[in-house]
Amino acid sequence: xxxxxxxxxxAAVLLSLSGCSNPADRAARxxxxxxxxxxxxxxxxxxxxxxxxxxxxSQQPALVLQAEGKTVIAACLAIxxxxxxxxxxxxxxxxxxxxxxxxxxxxxLLESVERDRELRLSSRxxxxxxxxxxxxxxxxxxxVVERLSMLEEMAGVGSxxxxxxxxxxxxxxxxxxxxxxxxxxxxEEGNLLxxxxxxxxxxxxxxxxxGDCSKGVDLMLGITTDDVVELTLPGGQAAAVRLNGVRSxxxxxxxxxxxxxxxxxxxxxxxxxxxPTDWVWTDESVGLLEEVTxxxxxxxxxxxxxxxxxxxxxxxxxxRRIGGRAPGHWESLQEQWETVFPDLEVLAEAExxxxx
Numbered sequence: 161x162x163x164x165x166x167x168x169x170x171a172a173v174l175l176s177l178s179g180c181s182n183p184a185d186r187a188a189r190x191x192x193x194x195x196x197x198x199x200x201x202x203x204x205x206x207x208x209x210x211x212x213x214x215x216x217x218s219q220q221p222a223l224v225l226q227a228e229g230k231t232v233i234a235a236c237l238a239i240x241x242x243x244x245x246x247x248x249x250x251x252x253x254x255x256x257x258x259x260x261x262x263x264x265x266x267x268x269l270l271e272s273v274e275r276d277r278e279l280r281l282s283s284r285x286x287x288x289x290x291x292x293x294x295x296x297x298x299x300x301x302x303x304v305v306e307r308l309s310m311l312e313e314m315a316g317v318g319s320x321x322x323x324x325x326x327x328x329x330x331x332x333x334x335x336x337x338x339x340x341x342x343x344x345x346x347x348e349e350g351n352l353l354x355x356x357x358x359x360x361x362x363x364x365x366x367x368x369x370x371g372d373c374s375k376g377v378d379l380m381l382g383i384t385t386d387d388v389v390e391l392t393l394p395g396g397q398a399a400a401v402r403l404n405g406v407r408s409x410x411x412x413x414x415x416x417x418x419x420x421x422x423x424x425x426x427x428x429x430x431x432x433x434x435x436p437t438d439w440v441w442t443d444e445s446v447g448l449l450e451e452v453t454x455x456x457x458x459x460x461x462x463x464x465x466x467x468x469x470x471x472x473x474x475x476x477x478x479x480r481r482i483g484g485r486a487p488g489h490w491e492s493l494q495e496q497w498e499t500v501f502p503d504l505e506v507l508a509e510a511e512x513x514x515x516x
Contacts, residue, residue, distance in 0.1 A: 194223050194245035197305050199236070199279075200292035201269060202258035204228040208269075210235040211293035212247060216302030224301050226293070232272050236279070249278040254308045255285050255326060257341070258292035262358065262365035270333075270363065273326055281327035284308070287341040287358040287365070300350040307352045311342070329360075332477060337361065340377065340475035343368060361473040369467055372456075376464025379426055379457055379510075380408050380476060388433050391452050400434035401453055401514065412482040413507065417492055421505035422478060424461050428453065428512045441516065450512040457510040469502045 200211040207230040216222040225247060229235030239247050255273075257266065273279045286308070288295060295304050324341055332339035338361045345355040356374035359367050369377055378384070384406055391399045406428045413421035430453065439445065468475065479497045483490040 194225070194247045195251040196225075196247050196249055197251060198254040198256065198296060198301070198308060199249070199252055199283075200256040200258070200288070200296050201232055201235075201261060202291050202293050203261045203264060204235075206230055208232050208235045208261075209293060210239065211296045212236075212239060212252075213296045213301040213305060215305045221298070222301035222305060224296050224298050232269050233276055249280075252278075252280060253283050254305075255279075255283045256288050256292040256295060256344070257286065259287070259289050259365065260291070262287055262360070265363045266360065267363035270326065270330055274330060279326075281330070282325050285324050285326050285329050285341055287343045289343055289345045289355055289368075295344075295346050295352060297350070303350075304352055311344075311352070311354060332475070333360065333363065335480060336474045336477045338473040338475040340369070357475075359468065359471065359473050359475045361471060361475075366471045366473060367467060369464055372460040373464045373467050376460035376462070377476065379406055379428075379461055380410065380424060380464070382406050382408055389430075389453070389456060391449075391456060393436070393448065393452055397436045398434070399432070399436065399449065399452070401430045401449070402433045403428055403430045405429035409485075410478060410481045411485045412489070412493070413505070414486070414489060417489065419482070419489070419493060419496060419500050419504065421507055422465065422482070423507040424465075424509065426457055426461070426508075426510045428457060428510060429515070430512065431515050446514055450514050453512045453514065454510040457512070458508040461508040461510075462506050465506045469504070472498065472502050474501065 194214050196212045197215045198213045202209045202211075206228040209228045210226065210232060212225045214223045223245060225239045225245070227235050227238035227241075229238050236249065257269070261269070273283075274281065329339045329341065338359065340357045340359050343355040343358045344352050347353055356368055356370035357377055358365050359369060375387075375389075384403055388400050388402050391401065393399050406426060408424055408426040411423045411425075412419050413423055432449065435449075474497070479493060479501075483493050486493070
């Protein structure tokens, strides 16, 4: 399947070069072809500034190109005019959005990508805390491309809900008026680090979900990334568990046809990663570890939902999920959601099964 996809992409590139009638021109164009892998988009003096990078190979380092334009499409076309190489967007699989641009609104950008014949709706969408273009210098672009590929593989473990492609974000905005994007930050050493999630309401960034708030999102969506969770046991002793499985159900609490609460029921499995030196593995001690882990999970979920309620945004499409469990309430649920959501009671319940 991958071989077929590669052949189709190569064919698309060749077709894009078919306008060169002279065989020598076509050969030169192929030699100068730059297959872009990452595109960073920020606000610019002219409207939009784009920074694009190829992957790094054993023969040559990553190539970084920049241009500005009134729209993202105009800026992408302007890159082809600098004479450095002939960039192709057919292999583009990562789109980075700068924080300032997200605060101003992404409607025009998403609409442009949706209409363009080269930019792909299947490209992964990331939110950069700061300027997205700063992540793609000539020194860092190669490892950034590889890092994004690794983060992409880690992000969707256990759930299709983490498939934050451009197309998925557009669909989520259309259905619930909000969506969430994985957030990244650039370290002083020039490395990209995961930084929780950014919440879009309408098409604008309204808040971030960080730390335990971001873990709450993972728990509600059933995402496991083999993370180690640090816990404090009664008496102040430190412990750590590695989560390797989570399933969550989301339902509504109704009174006289009015939604009054959201119930999140989660089942987690994990293994002990670190225990006190005097720990003895007994039914009682394991039960205590499971209870502390369950308390942590419930608190993460409550914190996450509290932040969403504070901005009255539904990036996880909770309304649709609750409606799927209570179809008889669906019509009234849609009508009342925006009014009742900020004040809904959150009922978080977690059950943990721990193994050695």
